[in-house]
Amino acid sequence: MLRFALPLILLLFSPFSFADPLPEVIRLGIANAGAGSPPRAAIGPLGIAQQHQLIEQELANDNIKVQWIFFKGAGPAVNEALSSRQIDFAAQGDLPSIIGQAAGLNTRLLMSLGKSHSYIAVKKDSAIQTISDLRGKTIAFHKGTNIHLGVSRILNKGGLTERDLKVFNLDSAASLSAFLSGDLDALFGGLNLFRLEDLGSARLIYDTHQDPAFVRQTHILVDDTFAQRYPDITQRVVQALVRAAHYNALEEHEEEVLQSWATGSITVDHFKRELAGASIREKISPLFDTYTTGLYRQSIADAREFRLIRRNIDLDRWIDDSFLQQSLVNLQLEDYWPPLDQNSHPETGAVTGL
Template sequence: MAEALQLNVAVSDIGAGGKPAGGALVDVIHAQQRLEKALAPKGVQVKWHFIKGAAPLINESFANGQIDMAYLGDLGSIVGKSGGLDTRVVAVAARGIAHHLAVAPGSDIHSLGDLKGKRVAVFRGTAAQLSLIGALRTAGLTEQDLKVVNLDFAAASAALAARQIDATWGGANVLALKRRGLAEIPVSTRSLGGAGELAGLVLVSGRLLEKHPDWVQSIVQVQREAATWASTPDHREAYLQLLSEQADYPIDLLRSDLEGAPPLSQLLSPELDPAFVAQLRQAIDSAKEARLIRRDIDLQQWLEPRFLNSSAQ
């Protein structure tokens, strides 16, 4: 442990404003101090690390023993595990995270098939690339069929506005372009039967699992309780308001991201159910296909569902 009775938690910071934000249930757990309250009786202090550099820095922190757990996207988690990190997946943080194709207004691109030979921006090495690979597969295409341009989101937005690229692939950020009249969204993973949708995982270090399984049980219990709170219909507006305030995203943008989506009880479910495990297997295969990882992952060894099983009783 980094310090006696301290839990170091890492989160990929997606906030657009001055406040730290991890999205979805991470913001509920952080803002409502749910981990702090659950672990206080054990005398454990919780220290949050919101990291802008996202997955590579979080994986480095795991490797250096600076953090004990993380809320991390599927690709970052997969890359770390494939690279030999001693992590375990104890719950799902979020699932069904949609991605969308943004094109310039008036574009002749109406489907994934229309992308053949087109200049498409994607932030390589991130979950967005993994999402694009999964989506293209449904149209019988690979990245090799496109002219892929590696741009971060801000650069891709500017390039699309200047018509230097034909399209870009991204998450809620591309909905913001549509909202400003700078893009149309002809394709979304919502209409692809789950292909290309992403997930977030609750990861703990092997060391934490070995030394403090009771802490891990509390972490998973908190995940379950936060999911129940956020997916209760009476709390929907409070949940969206909390996300909006933390990430500095307009609330109507968050609402539009949930249009046509499964219910929150499904999107926020912590369960490592067979459908989710199959999706994670697919994500690992996509990461290998894109040469983002070299070594395969033993899923049975990586997944640790026993804490979910006991928290459900």
């Protein structure tokens, strides 16, 4: 899995290390529109990192600024920005990154940002009860985003493909509007659908808590050229995000963290429902352990099966967790997140706490 040697070795032997001055700014792309105005990262380590300016603090001594760029066009728009070298790092879901890498983008997966579930909502008085009942119905979702792979998997579970439904390519806001106006029979989404249920506008007929292999992953990745040229900066960015993940995971911070995540129509109770009894520490592990790596491997295989990509990806070369592992050592957190096996259980011999 370790695609490169430790960042120190990279620093010593990279052809860019001694030739290039430090960047004046690093550009971090976020695959959503953000929350509020001006937009901010609301959920997970990114939210804490931005709120507490942890990346900015790591880079302050070198007068390097951090530019947070939010993309309403989600993952596909982030891929375009990576392709045109408009951003250096990206927070993105699994499928858009897989599509980008398969299409020729040269990136490295640095650390996991956690996993999330998918849900299907229908009108409260709808006759739709199961996934198979969606045959011939009208749905919409944002193609190329990480919900797309979830939709394909869920439909496949019900013996369906996209061809068995009327499918429109709409972003989440447009999909919600179309559903509320009666133009859609069902709506695929995340925990934002809980609000519709609270208001009596919908009921949920399915969620991926019953199919853990269908969860959606998010991560931080970096442009490969940037990582080669600036291994020390890459290391410090990852270390700041590990600090944020640790802050998130501390039990004494749970209520504060959940309150900071709650934005607009999404409440603390919605997050607790999404967690389904799991701790934030369990939910947002930065590790590319056997469990998480297996999910990515399956996502790549599924993307090929559903013809979302045409060529395979060497996952072992794509993941570069050397910066993460060094950060865990630097912060004395090597044993904080126990690595999980393929069944999402702590690996034999793993330390489960400090």
